[in-house]
Amino acid sequence: MRAFIAISEDNGVESKIDSRFGRGSYFMVYDMENEKIINVEANKFRDEGHGVGIKTAGIAVEKGCTLVIGAQPGPKAEQVFNEGNVEIFVMTEGTVSDAVRKYKEK
Amino acid sequence: MDKPREIVVLSGKGGTGKTTIASSLAVLFRDKVIADADVDAANMYILMDPYNIKGGDFEGKPVARIDSKSCINCGICMDLCRFDAIDVINGQHKIDQLSCDGCTLCSLACPEKAIQMEPVMVGKWFSSDTEYGKFVYARLDPGAENSGNLVTMVKHQAKLLAESEEVKYILIDGPPGIGCPVISTLSGADYTIIVTEPSISGISDLKRIIKLSDHFRVKSGIVINKHDVNPENTRKIEIFANENNIDILGKVPHSFCIIDEISKRTIPGGQCRELKEPLTEIYEKIINYFELKNETEK
Amino acid sequence: MLLGSTKKNRQGTKTMKIAVISGKGGTGKTYFSTSLAMSLEDVDFFDLDVEEPNGYIFIKPVISDEIQYNLLVPEIDEDRCTFCKKCADACAYNALSILPQLKKALFFPELCHSCGVCSFVCPVDKALIEVEKGIGIIRKGKFSKGNFIEGKLNIGEPSGVPLISGIMKDHLDPERTAIIDSPPGTSCPVVESIKKADYVIIVTEPTPFGLSDMKLVVEIVKDLGKKTGVVINKDRGDSKITEEFLRKSEIPIIFRIPYSLEIQRSYSKGIPLISTVPGIEQKLKRLYEDISNG
Numbered sequence: 001m002r003a004f005i006a007i008s009e010d011n012g013v014e015s016k017i018d019s020r021f022g023r024g025s026y027f028m029v030y031d032m033e034n035e036k037i038i039n040v041e042a043n044k045f046r047d048e049g050h051g052v053g054i055k056t057a058g059i060a061v062e063k064g065c066t067l068v069i070g071a072q073p074g075p076k077a078e079q080v081f082n083e084g085n086v087e088i089f090v091m092t093e094g095t096v097s098d099a100v101r102k103y104k105e106k
Numbered sequence: 107m108d109k110p111r112e113i114v115v116l117s118g119k120g121g122t123g124k125t126t127i128a129s130s131l132a133v134l135f136r137d138k139v140i141a142d143a144d145v146d147a148a149n150m151y152i153l154m155d156p157y158n159i160k161g162g163d164f165e166g167k168p169v170a171r172i173d174s175k176s177c178i179n180c181g182i183c184m185d186l187c188r189f190d191a192i193d194v195i196n197g198q199h200k201i202d203q204l205s206c207d208g209c210t211l212c213s214l215a216c217p218e219k220a221i222q223m224e225p226v227m228v229g230k231w232f233s234s235d236t237e238y239g240k241f242v243y244a245r246l247d248p249g250a251e252n253s254g255n256l257v258t259m260v261k262h263q264a265k266l267l268a269e270s271e272e273v274k275y276i277l278i279d280g281p282p283g284i285g286c287p288v289i290s291t292l293s294g295a296d297y298t299i300i301v302t303e304p305s306i307s308g309i310s311d312l313k314r315i316i317k318l319s320d321h322f323r324v325k326s327g328i329v330i331n332k333h334d335v336n337p338e339n340t341r342k343i344e345i346f347a348n349e350n351n352i353d354i355l356g357k358v359p360h361s362f363c364i365i366d367e368i369s370k371r372t373i374p375g376g377q378c379r380e381l382k383e384p385l386t387e388i389y390e391k392i393i394n395y396f397e398l399k400n401e402t403e404k
Numbered sequence: 405m406l407l408g409s410t411k412k413n414r415q416g417t418k419t420m421k422i423a424v425i426s427g428k429g430g431t432g433k434t435y436f437s438t439s440l441a442m443s444l445e446d447v448d449f450f451d452l453d454v455e456e457p458n459g460y461i462f463i464k465p466v467i468s469d470e471i472q473y474n475l476l477v478p479e480i481d482e483d484r485c486t487f488c489k490k491c492a493d494a495c496a497y498n499a500l501s502i503l504p505q506l507k508k509a510l511f512f513p514e515l516c517h518s519c520g521v522c523s524f525v526c527p528v529d530k531a532l533i534e535v536e537k538g539i540g541i542i543r544k545g546k547f548s549k550g551n552f553i554e555g556k557l558n559i560g561e562p563s564g565v566p567l568i569s570g571i572m573k574d575h576l577d578p579e580r581t582a583i584i585d586s587p588p589g590t591s592c593p594v595v596e597s598i599k600k601a602d603y604v605i606i607v608t609e610p611t612p613f614g615l616s617d618m619k620l621v622v623e624i625v626k627d628l629g630k631k632t633g634v635v636i637n638k639d640r641g642d643s644k645i646t647e648e649f650l651r652k653s654e655i656p657i658i659f660r661i662p663y664s665l666e667i668q669r670s671y672s673k674g675i676p677l678i679s680t681v682p683g684i685e686q687k688l689k690r691l692y693e694d695i696s697n698g
Contacts, residue, residue: 019109019112019265019293019294020258020290020293020294021293022293023254023258023290023293045498046258047255048255048498049166049167049251049254049255049286049497050254050286050497050498050515050562051497051498051499051512051515052254052498054498054499054501054510054512054515055498055501057501058492058501058502058503061503061505061506062503062504062505064505071293071294072293072321072322072323074289074293074321074322075321076512076514076515079510079512080501080503080510083503083506083508083510084503084506084508090323092109092294093108093109119429119430119456120428120429120430120588120589121428121429121430121431122430125613146428146589146590146591147427147428147589147590147613147616147617147620148616149612149613149616149617152612152613152616153612167496186520186524188518188519188520189519190569204592204595207496207517207519208496209496209497209517209519209520209521210494210496210521211519211520211521211524214494214521214524214525215524246590248590248620248621248623248624248627249590249591249592249595249623249624249627250591251591251592282428282429283455285562286562303672304672305671305672306458306461306672306674307456307458311456314559332668335665335668335669335672336669336672336673339672360665360668362640365611365638365640365663368611368612368613369610369611369612369642369645371612
């Protein structure tokens with residue numbers, strides 16, 4: 001399973017989770033089974049005025065992610081995830097490795 | 107260090123006393139950064155008296171501009187524009203930047219590629235020092251449209267400061283309404299203080315804000331301002347809060363002292379007895395909430 | 405242009421279009437504008453505070469018509485759509501989300517500004533068509549002194565501007581006096597609501613907050629080249645900083661509403677100003693006369 005994680009810095013599995021979903025600084029795609037980072041890219045939509053969460057959610061679905069870890073997405077981004085059958089795991093602080101551990105413990 | 111807790115003050119409609127409550131709380135909270143995210147009517151600076159002000163420009167959504175040298179005045183753009191933003195002045199097609207909505211249709215349609223989208227400066231953001239701690243605020247130019255973007259910028263700057271100063275709280279005076287700017291304010295917040303008035307429209311505004319706050323899973327509490335002006339509506343708000351399991355953080359009476367202090371540009375919390383008591387109550391309830399939360403999280 | 409554009413009605417008196425604005429909500433804009441309208445004869449009251457129209461609370465109109473106001477929005481036929489994403493990429497408001505893997509096209513009407521870019525860029529015949537969608541309701545009716553026209557934006561709509569300009573285009577009668585209750589704030593909807601006004605009344609509170617907000621609307625009114633005057637609400641006789649600013653800016657103070665708990669109480673119960681303060685009706689009538697005589 002691929003997870004989509006909005007992070008505030010690019011620092012591998014020690015990257016901090018961004019407290020905003022759509023306007024997070026970077027996106028990480030993470031392979032949950034093999035516990036490795038697939039890729040990290042800067043969020044080029046973060047400075048747009050409206051509907052940023054929708055764009056971000058679209059990218060997550062496009063990258064084949066079925067899990068989103070991070071801040072609560074807005075109502076519209078959540079609708080995109082529902083359409084794509086993407087699970088949302090809300091976590092607003094800690095690092096990527098904390099989040100992966102917590103998700104597996106749940 | 108723990109992540110700083112974001113406390114947001116919201117109101118639904120303007121003029122309910124949101125800024126008064128937010129700035130008075132700013133005096134009570136120690137260990138915090140203050141942010142004014144009400145960028146349309148940024149008023150908090152009046153009471154905060156900031157100094158060491160630094161900041162930068164804020165770019166808005168790009169709007170169209172016609173390069174008159176390449177334009178052949180074919181009028182295609184004018185026919186397509188749904189915002190009546192294109193006029194012909196002395197035979198030359200021109201964009202009225204106040205009416206342009208930035209949709210880009212004209213620039214896509216122009217056969218001569220004579221229309222470019224160009225960003226415009228729509229405001230400024232500032233970070234500063236005050237007697238009560240670091241303070242971040244912004245100002246949108248009159249006539250410019252507010253977006254979540256400037257709010258996010260203010261919150262981001264406040265957060266950077268909160269991290270470098272290692273404070274526990276970020277206290278944010280939020281924008282009115284329930285639109286995109288409010289969504290940006292609520293995103294990532296830990297507590298919403300909703301300031302309401304016992305007027306007819308106050309209650310319906312209150313319900314809309316609570317719905318939004320619930321969506322973001324942000325804990326909310328209500329402050330009833332000028333509660334004694336209409337005891338009947340105040341009771342209605344209390345019943346509503348009770349039924350929905352929302353805390354009433356405090357009730358502030360109507361007070362000339364508060365207005366007098368604001369007129370003198372001082373924060374009324376310290377000076378007005380009738381405000382002091384409910385404020386302390388509000389403050390303690392919020393602090394207790396976070397202390398309990400910290401305990402259970404450990 | 406300003407006063408020159410006013411027409412005379414059947415009785416031969418001048419008819420003015422007066423917009424009432426305020427820098428932010430809660431200054432008493434609606435409280436003032438409703439009583440101004442109720443003090444006049446043969447007048448149309450427009451409630452253009454479309455996000456929160458509450459003039460009716462004081463005016464108490466009898467509503468006879470409700471008209472839906474429509475805009476064009478995209479509708480995507482997922483059987484024809486090739487999910488090329490051109491529409492979503494072109495949309496400046498992020499109102500479309502195209503998910504090619506899932507063969508889904510999502511549309512978020514609350515973000516759509518009805519600009520038409522999506523249908524312009526769509527390369528496939530009939531995959532994306534534009535359909536009418538209601539963004540709000542225009543309610544028309546009568547009150548004791550004339551016609552009542554109100555715009556009410558549906559909850560979640562992004563902008564009141566199209567509804568406001570639609571009402572002004574279709575329902576503003578050049579032959580009649582109109583009192584226009586504008587939206588609060590300093591953004592585009594306010595600009596739209598005062599474009600056709602002959603005179604703009606700014607309602608403010610004499611506090612540093614009120615002053616800071618008023619300075620912003622004064623800039624807008626000056627940019628548009630409108631004649632203007634200020635109403636000081638909650639006046640307690642110590643409005644010095646506000647008065648000084650207005651004197652420097654050469655803007656007259658045309659009316660004062662005193663600060664009293666009695667007024668606040670009757671406001672919270674929906675009782676209009678003219679029924680609360682004796683003699684104020686005559687003063688409002690005179691104010692209108694003064695404005696229309698320039």
